[in-house]
Amino acid sequence: MDIEVKTLDGASAGSLTLSDEVFGLEPRGDILQRVVRWQLAKRQAGTHKTKGRAEIARTGKKFGRQKGGGGARHGSRRAPIFVGGGRAHGPVVRSHAHDLPKKVRALGLRLALSEKARAESLIVVDDVKLDAAKTKALREKLGSLGLTSALVIDGAELNEGFAMAARNIPQLDVLPVAGANVYDILRRDKLVLTKAAVAALEERFK
Incomplete structure (x- = not known):
């Protein structure tokens, strides 16, 4: 599957071929529901008493x-x-966490990525770098991409200027590729991946 690569300013920066094993799976809502339920149960404090x-x-x-x-x-x-x-x-203090097989978790992440690609809610950019951590400048760049609710996933390390500028923008989340998860992908309207993130995800599920 081919997708256009854009710059942070909204200009074209070529194209990229996405792996069908990661971005081209058939929808499975039951698997996504299981993974989201596992994530939310794991993060519950369980301190009610x-x-x-x-x-x-x-x-x-x-x-x-x-x-x-x-x-x-x-x-x-x-x-x-x-x-x-x-x-x-x-109620007593307890853990709400439950087990979920590692293969199901991995499948859930691939299904979430495929769902965004199928719904045309996936945007690939060459990189997300800002020289200065200016929220106003980042808002203008996001406006050129038409983003109001998005999750941005970068490579192994986040650009400090971009991450700091994004803190004050509501409905905008920024994660390194190691933190990619089903719940955060599904809760935002758009998914923005850098070329480094795409390469890391495809290598992860190779």
């Missing part, structure tokens, strides 16, 4: 007679049925 009856600072002394009081038998005000008592079966 309520106190059980054993953790409530109240007396455990039996507060009424066993018989003859005209009510139910109770032995502690810390029981969940009382106001101020412990929570029954409440």
Whole structure:
């Protein structure tokens, strides 16, 4: 599959042939859903916590007679049925992460790249370099490419000027190629890859 390569200013910079094994797969929404669910579950903090009856600072002394009081038998005000008592079966600190085979994760990333290419939401640029970290200048360049919501993936290292200029622009994410992931690719309208990123991704799945 051939795609036009552009400069950051929107001008043409030749063309590039993309590998069908990485950018030409048939859509599989079920795989994408599994990978996104795995990513989001892994990043959950899991720090939600309520106190059980054993953790409530109240007396455990039996507060009424066993018989003859005209009510139910109770032995502690810390029981969940009382106001101020412990929570029954409440949430505890735990990890929400679950396993997902490495092959499924790799397939999910290739499917996400293929989906952007199929929807014509993939843009390849020669490089993303700025001499000075000026957000205004970067906004003008992104406007020439027609980008309002995009993920930019560069090579092994990010250009410092570009990364700093992109910090103040909403709905613009910048990642090195090692950080490419399904969730970030799908959450933005456009995917912008540098030629270095394309080469690294194709080499990764070779």
